[in-house]
Amino acid sequence: MQYYNQDTYIYLNGDFVKAAEAGADLFGQSLHYGYGAFEGLRAYSTHHGTRIFKAEEHFDRLKRSCEAINLPYVWDNKQLIARTYELLEANNLRAAYIRPLIFSGSNMHLTSATSSNILIAAWEWGPYLGQNLxxxxxxxxxxxxxxxxxxxxxxxxxxxxxxxxxxxxxxxxxxxxxxxxxxxxxxxxxxxxxxxxxxxxxxxxxxxxxxxxxxxxxxxxxxxxxxxxxxxxxxxxxxxxxxxxxxxxxxxxxxxxxxxxxxxxxxxxxxxxxxxxxxxxxxxxxxxxxxxxxxx
CATH class of the missing domain: 3.20.10.10 (D-amino Acid Aminotransferase, subunit A, domain 2)
Structure with missing residues (x-):
C-alpha cells in the first residue's frame, strides 16, 4: 500500500512539509530502541463535514503515553487537533486514518529523552481487518x-x-x-x-x-x-x-x-x-x- 506521494503533506514540528522531502534522524532512540509513542485516529465524512472521532480523547492518551515513558510532551492538544484538521484539508481528505507520532531527538544512551519531535500523517485507509467476518x-x-x-x-x-x-x-x-x-x-x-x-x-x-x-x-x-x-x-x-x-x-x-x-x-x-x-x-x-x- 502506498501511504503518500509527491503531493502528500505531513505535519512535522510545527510546519506542513512534503512527506517525500522530510528528513529522518538516524541517531534517535525511537529508531534504534522503539522509544516513541503514537496514536491512531479516524476522520469521517459526515453531513456536518469532516469530523475526527473523539480527537480529544486520543490526543490526551498520546500525552499520557509520553508521560508514562518519560518522553517530553510540550504541545497543546487543542492546537494539535486544529493542525490535524488543516492537514486533512491540505491533503484533500474528507475521511482518513490519522497517525500522530512522538519520537525522540538524537540520543544513543539508554536514558530518558530530553527532547522530542512530533509527526502527524494521514491517509485513506479502509477498515484495517476488512469487512468480512x-x-x-x-x-x-x-x-x-x-x-x-x-x-x-x-x-x-x-x-x-x-x-x-x-x-x-x-x-x-x-x-x-x-x-x-x-x-x-x-x-x-x-x-x-x-x-x-x-x-x-x-x-x-x-x-x-x-x-x-x-x-x-x-x-x-x-x-x-x-x-x-x-x-x-x-x-x-x-x-x-x-x-x-x-x-x-x-x-x-x-x-x-x-x-x-x-x-x-x-x-x-x-x-x-x-x-x-x-x-x-x-x-x-x-x-x-x-x-x-x-x-x-
Whole structure:
C-alpha cells in the first residue's frame, strides 16, 4: 500500500512539509530502541463535514503515553487537533486514518529523552481487518506482562509482539491472532480488544490485562445506552470457543465480527448478534447520524 506521494503533506514540528522531502534522524532512540509513542485516529465524512472521532480523547492518551515513558510532551492538544484538521484539508481528505507520532531527538544512551519531535500523517485507509467476518487463532505469543512495561501506554516498541502474532496467524491462513496474558487468560487480539457474547450478555477482559482502547470504551458506553449487560472478567480459551458470538474493536478495525476461533465456527448468525447491533450503532455514531453527545 502506498501511504503518500509527491503531493502528500505531513505535519512535522510545527510546519506542513512534503512527506517525500522530510528528513529522518538516524541517531534517535525511537529508531534504534522503539522509544516513541503514537496514536491512531479516524476522520469521517459526515453531513456536518469532516469530523475526527473523539480527537480529544486520543490526543490526551498520546500525552499520557509520553508521560508514562518519560518522553517530553510540550504541545497543546487543542492546537494539535486544529493542525490535524488543516492537514486533512491540505491533503484533500474528507475521511482518513490519522497517525500522530512522538519520537525522540538524537540520543544513543539508554536514558530518558530530553527532547522530542512530533509527526502527524494521514491517509485513506479502509477498515484495517476488512469487512468480512474474521477467522482467528490463538497465538503462542503472550501479551506483555503488566509488570514488565506500561501496557496502558501506546508505545512504539511494544508492538513487536503484535507484528509477530499477526504475521504468524496470516501464515497459518487466519486473519488475526488472539493473545493470552501471563496467567493463561485471553487478553486481546494483536491490536484490538475482544468481546464475546453468551446468553445475551457481553463479556470482555478487564483493563488490567489489556490495552485501554477508546473504541473498547465506546462499546461499553453503547451497551449502557442500549441496556445491554456488559461484564469485565477474565476469559479462558473455553469461554471464547463456547461463546455465542464474538467481535473485535479498535480505531483502525472499527467493529468487526469473528466467524471462527481455532477452527470452531460460531453458530449464531452474525446479523442477529449483539455485536452486529453494536457495529451498526457505532457506524451511526461516528457518522453523526444521531446525537452522540449523550454517549461521550
Amino acid at each position: 474474521l477467522r482467528v487463532c490463538t497465538s503462542s505469543i503472550q501479551r506483555p506482562n503488566p509488570k514488565s512495561s506500561r501496557i496502558d501506554a501506546k508505545v512504539s516498541g511494544q508492538y513487536i509482539h503484535a507484528i509477530l502474532a499477526s504475521s504468524d496467524a496470516i501464515k497459518q491462513g487466519f486473519d488475526e491472532a488472539l493473545l493470552l496474558d501471563q496467567d493463561g487468560f485471553i487478553a486481546q487480539a494483536a491490536s484490538e480488544n475482544l468481546f464475546i457474547e453468551r446468553d445475551f450478555k457481553l463479556y470482555t477482559p478487564p483493563l488490567n490485562k489489556v490495552f485501554p482502547g477508546i473504541t473498547r470504551q465506546t462499546v461499553i458506553d453503547l451497551c449502557r445506552e442500549l441496556h445491554i449487560d456488559i461484564i469485565e472478567k477474565n476469559l479462558s480459551i473455553d469461554d471464547v470457543l463456547h461463546a455465542d458470538s464474538a467481535f473485535l474493536s479498535g480505531t483502525a478495525a472499527e467493529i468487526i465480527g469473528i466467524k471462527e476461533v481455532d477452527g470452531v465456527i460460531y453458530k449464531e448468525d452474525w446479523e442477529h448478534t449483539i455485536g452486529a447491533s453494536i457495529q451498526r450503532k457505532y457506524k451511526k455514531l461516528v457518522l453523526e447520524e444521531e446525537n452522540y453527545e449523550v454517549i461521550i
